[in-house]
Structure formats: C-alpha cells, structure tokens
Amino acid sequence: MIEYLNSIQNSLIYKNFFLVLSGLDNTILLLLISLPLGFVLALLFALGRVSKIALLSRTIASYIFVIRGTPLLVQIYLIYFGLGSVKFIRESFLWYALKEPFWCGVIALTINTVAYGAEIFRGGIQSIEKSQVESGLSLGFGKFLLLRKIILPIAIRKVLPSYGNELILMVKATSLVSLTTYMEMTGIARKIMAKTFAPVEAFIAAGILYLFLNFLMVQFVKYLEWKYNPHLRLNN
Amino acid sequence: MFKFDKLVFGDAGWGDEFLIATLMTLLVSILSMGLGLFLAIITVWAKIIQNRITRFIANFYTTVIRGVPELLVIYLIFFGGNAVVMSIAKVFGYNKYIELNALTIATIAIAVISATYSSEVLRASYLAISKGQIEAARALGMNKFSIFFKVISPQVIRHALPGIGNVWQITLKDTSLISVTGLVEIMRQSRISSNVEHSPLTFLITAAILYLCLTTISGRVFKTLEVNYSKGFST
Numbered sequence: 166m167i168e169y170l171n172s173i174q175n176s177l178i179y180k181n182f183f184l185v186l187s188g189l190d191n192t193i194l195l196l197l198i199s200l201p202l203g204f205v206l207a208l209l210f211a212l213g214r215v216s217k218i219a220l221l222s223r224t225i226a227s228y229i230f231v232i233r234g235t236p237l238l239v240q241i242y243l244i245y246f247g248l249g250s251v252k253f254i255r256e257s258f259l260w261y262a263l264k265e266p267f268w269c270g271v272i273a274l275t276i277n278t279v280a281y282g283a284e285i286f287r288g289g290i291q292s293i294e295k296s297q298v299e300s301g302l303s304l305g306f307g308k309f310l311l312l313r314k315i316i317l318p319i320a321i322r323k324v325l326p327s328y329g330n331e332l333i334l335m336v337k338a339t340s341l342v343s344l345t346t347y348m349e350m351t352g353i354a355r356k357i358m359a360k361t362f363a364p365v366e367a368f369i370a371a372g373i374l375y376l377f378l379n380f381l382m383v384q385f386v387k388y389l390e391w392k393y394n395p396h397l398r399l400n401n
Numbered sequence: 402m403f404k405f406d407k408l409v410f411g412d413a414g415w416g417d418e419f420l421i422a423t424l425m426t427l428l429v430s431i432l433s434m435g436l437g438l439f440l441a442i443i444t445v446w447a448k449i450i451q452n453r454i455t456r457f458i459a460n461f462y463t464t465v466i467r468g469v470p471e472l473l474v475i476y477l478i479f480f481g482g483n484a485v486v487m488s489i490a491k492v493f494g495y496n497k498y499i500e501l502n503a504l505t506i507a508t509i510a511i512a513v514i515s516a517t518y519s520s521e522v523l524r525a526s527y528l529a530i531s532k533g534q535i536e537a538a539r540a541l542g543m544n545k546f547s548i549f550f551k552v553i554s555p556q557v558i559r560h561a562l563p564g565i566g567n568v569w570q571i572t573l574k575d576t577s578l579i580s581v582t583g584l585v586e587i588m589r590q591s592r593i594s595s596n597v598e599h600s601p602l603t604f605l606i607t608a609a610i611l612y613l614c615l616t617t618i619s620g621r622v623f624k625t626l627e628v629n630y631s632k633g634f635s636t
Binding site for chain 1: 465476481574577578581588591592595599600601605608609612613
C-alpha cells in the first residue's frame with residue numbers, strides 16, 4: 166500500500182499540482198478584471214433594460230438575446246480570430262488590446278457576463294415592491310438618490326444567490342480562454358498532458374484547483390448574503 | 402473581410418457541410434440530453450433513498466462536476482476515456498487497442514455534465530410532489546412500479562419542464578466545446594472553413610447564427626410542451 170502511494174503516478178499528481186498552480190494567477194487575473202467590470206456594466210444594462218426609452222430597452226434586449234443564445238466559445242473565437250482578421254482593426258489602436266489573448270479573453274468574458282448579469286439584475290429591479298419606491302418618493306428623493314439608496318441595494322441583495330451562480334459559471338468559463346493560447350490553469354494542464362501522456366493526473370490537479378477557487382467564491386457570496394441581509398439573520 | 406458567397410450548397414461552398422454539422426450538433430445534444438436525463442434519474446434516486454453511501458456518491462458527483470470547468474471534464478473523458486475502457490477490457494481478457502469514436506466520447510462527456518444540472522431540476526420537482534399523492538397511491542394498492550410511472554413521473558415532468566428547457570439550452574451550447582475533440586459539429590466546421598477560406602469572421606458569424614436559431618427554435622418547442630403538459634393544472 167505504501168509502495169503504491171509512493172509510486173510514480175502519485176508523485177506526478179503532486180508535481181502537476183504545483184505546475185498548474187503557477188497558472189492560478191493568470192486565471193485570477195482574468196476574473197479580477199472581467200467580474201467587477203461585468204458587474205458595473207450589468208447594472209447599467211439592467212437599468213437601461215427597464216428604462217422607458219423603447220429604443221434603449223429594445224437594443225439591450227436584443228444584445229442579451231444574442232449573447233445568451235450563442236456559446237461563449239463562439240464569442241471568444243469571434244473576438245480573437247474574427248476581429249483579428251479585419252484589416253482596419255489591425256491598423257487601429259484596438260489592435261494593442263486585441264492582439265493579446267489575455268485582453269480578448271477579458272473582453273469576451275465581460276461581454277458574456279454582462280448579458281447574463283443584466284438579466285439577473287433586471288429580475289431583481291422588477292421585483293421591488295412599489296411601496297418601497299413610493300415611500301422613497303414621498304420622502305422627496307430624487308431619481309438618482311432613489312436608485313442609489315433604495316432600488317439598487319434591495320435589488321442586488323435579492324439576486325445575490327443567482328448572481329453568485331453566475332460568478333461560479335464565470336470561474337468555470339475562464340477555462341475556455343485557454344483555447345486562445347492563453348496559459349491559464351486549463352492551458353497548462355493541457356500542456357502537461359501533451360508532454361507526459363498522463364491525462365488523468367494533469368486534469369485532476371487542475372480540477373482540484375478549480376474546485377478550490379469555486380469554494381472560495383461560494384464562501385464570498387455567502388458572506389455577502391449574510392452582510393447585506395441583516396434582517397434575515399437569526400440572532401441580534 | 403466577408404465571404405458569405407462561400408456558404409452556397411454544393412462543391413463551391415460550405416453550405417452542405419454546415420447543414421451536416423448542424424445536424425451533428427443536434428444529434429450530440431439530443432443523445433447526451435437523453436443519456437444525461439437517465440444518469441440524472443439514477444442520481445436523484447441515489448439521493449432520495451435513505452442510504453448514506455449512495456447519497457454521498459451522488460452528492461460528490463454533482464458537486465465535483467459542477468465545480469469544475471466543462472472543458473476540463475471533456476478533456477478528461479476524451480484523453481482518459483480510452484485508457485479506462487481498455488483497462489476494463491483487459492479484465493475480460495481483451496488486450497488489443499480500443500479507440501472509442503468521437504461521437505461516443507462527445508455524448509458521454511456532455512451527458513456527464515448535463516446530468517448534474519438535470520438532477521438538480523428533477524430532484525426539486527420530485528420534492529414538489531406532495532406526500533399525500535404517494536400515500537394515496539399506496540392506499541389504492543398500487544405497487545412501486547406503477548406508482549413511479551402513473552403518479553410520480555407525470556407530475557415530475559410537469560414541474561420539471563421549464564428547468565429541463567434551461568438545461569437543454571445549456572447542453573446545446575456546451576456541445577460547442579466538443580469541437581476540441583475533433584468531432585465535426587458547428588464550431589469545428591466553422592474553424593475548418595475559416596482556415597481554408599482565410600475568413601474567420603464569416604464562418605464564426607455563421608456558427609453564431611446557427612446556434613441562435615437552434616436555441617430559439619428549441620425554446621419555442623419547450624414553451625409548447627409546457628403549455629401541453631400543464632393542461633388541467635389549476636394555477
């Protein structure tokens with residue numbers, strides 16, 4: 166048994182683990198830019214979606230429809246291979262960002278999460294009771310103050326569980342950026358696999374790290390839920 | 402920049418290739434959705450019977466697969482699947498090299514992923530059935546088999562249809578990841594065509610439109626099914 170534990174297969178997982186770990190910062194970098202950006206833009210898009218300006222609302226609705234109806238892989242490829250093949254983009258300033266697989270990944274992930282996030286926040290905003298808004302108005306709140314003090318806080322804390330789901334989907338979605346030669350955890354695992362012909366060991370190492378990352382994300386969302394729902398806490 | 406004239410049918414264009422690729426995407430989605438539902442039923446059964454071990458295994462399976470990127474699962478099954486099948490074959494004394502074809506691997510990989518989502522939907526809708534229904538069926542002397550098919554399944558289907566519709570959309574979009582294994586579905590076809598014609602934008606937009614059509618049409622189908630199955634459902 167102990168001999169088995171010390172066998173080469175086992176140490177391969179151990180070695181791979183640290184190799185894959187060196188890609189963790191690249192994965193986190195993708196998330197660190199695309200998630201906050203996606204959050205802010207999703208809020209703006211959700212507000213545009215529920216606004217009374219028909220053109221704005223219609224445009225955002227069709228944007229959401231297109232992004233949610235196509236796979237993320239298509240979007241990543243469209244930005245990385247598609248836009249790169251257009252001549253005037255290659256000559257413009259956009260090329261500084263689009264020639265890097267990293268920025269292509271960030272743009273694609275942001276575009277994707279904004280569509281899903283906007284739909285989630287729209288649900289939250291529309292589920293706010295009218296009386297809340299009316300009481301705000303009766304206190305003399307302006308439009309902006311109403312948004313900042315009443316609508317957004319209530320909407321966001323209501324949709325935190327489903328937005329947390331979307332965040333976990335985003336953590337998983339970063340693995341697709343590896344298909345544009347960006348070396349994050351999945352890309353490294355794939356390279357290890359090609360070198361050692363030991364697929365299971367390479368991908369299990371990556372899988373453990375992704376599970377850990379998602380575990381942290383779940384805890385973070387749980388903390389936010391606890392923090393912003395003081396009225397639902399059992400004690401005090 | 403655009404070469405949409407290359408999308409004609411016949412030898413001059415890629416129209417027929419894309420048609421076949423679309424059918425392949427649909428085939429993989431339907432097969433893996435079916436297999437996924439079957440796996441999901443087993444998973445739900447393992448979770449609801451009062452057995453610690455099966456419940457642990459089922460929970461472990463759904464948690465791990467849902468916490469790991471789909472691409473990783475596909476890589477694992479694509480590169481590791483052959484070795485597993487060969488080692489099983491070795492037990493039965495078959496030592497030659499076995500290679501599973503791409504469609505089988507694709508179906509299994511997507512099914513394993515989609516089953517975790519389906520199982521959550523099915524479990525929630527099973528729990529939504531009131532206990533009185535099953536007790537009433539038992540009081541009428543129905544056996545387990547007919548309780549499952551005549552009382553539980555119709556109600557589970559009714560409750561689960563909207564959720565299953567969502568899972569179907571996810572499954573349909575996940576099949577695009579299968580392109581990394583070399584199976585020629587929409588995504589792979591668009592990469593092949595754009596490499597030949599040097600016009601990625603054309604064929605990637607084609608792929609996006611095809612996926613959009615598939616998701617929209619199947620969304621409609623599920624709406625119709627929902628209306629159909631909720632007949633006589635007082636809400």
